[in-house]
Amino acid sequence: MMSRMKILGYYLSGLLLVTGLSLATGVRAVETTNATHFNVSYKSNVEPLPLNRIHSWVLHVATRDGKPVEKATISVYGGMPAHRHGLPTQPEVSEIGGGDYLVQGLKFSMMGKWEMWFNIRAGDVTDKVKFDIEF
Numbered sequence: 001m002m003s004r005m006k007i008l009g010y011y012l013s014g015l016l017l018v019t020g021l022s023l024a025t026g027v028r029a030v031e032t033t034n035a036t037h038f039n040v041s042y043k044s045n046v047e048p049l050p051l052n053r054i055h056s057w058v059l060h061v062a063t064r065d066g067k068p069v070e071k072a073t074i075s076v077y078g079g080m081p082a083h084r085h086g087l088p089t090q091p092e093v094s095e096i097g098g099g100d101y102l103v104q105g106l107k108f109s110m111m112g113k114w115e116m117w118f119n120i121r122a123g124d125v126t127d128k129v130k131f132d133i134e135f
């Protein structure tokens with residue numbers, strides 16, 4: 001069971017742990033960000049991540065002990081902090097099942113450092129995760 005501790009107003013900023021690891025195929029990269037309640041990773045349908053091309057990710061959401069999180073409400077936002085702008089598109093998130101969520105309509109439109117944020121709510125637990133991306 002997920003913790004029912006009160007987390008409203010609690011935002012993770014300094015504890016993000018981003019690791020890159022390769023699957024056995026050696027082709028697809030998966031990045032995992034450990035947030036407070038969920039382990040979240042993504043796989044892009046285009047790798048390496050493309051510049052100036054609409055593509056999609058499959059976001060996998062699991063509990064800290066690895067159980068898939070279903071029926072989560074997920075919003076996505078992001079941008080380039082150094083340039084003070086957001087994403088050039090409005091990606092949409094839909095549930096696939098088994099803890100997987102399809103994120104469609106992603107585009108990174110210029111070189112530099114991007115942040116991708118996902119706000120994930122499941123039951124009474126909310127978590128925010130960030131992926132750092134650099135082109």
Ligand SMILES: [Cu+2]
Nearest residue numbers: 080083110112
């Ligand atoms: Cu920019």
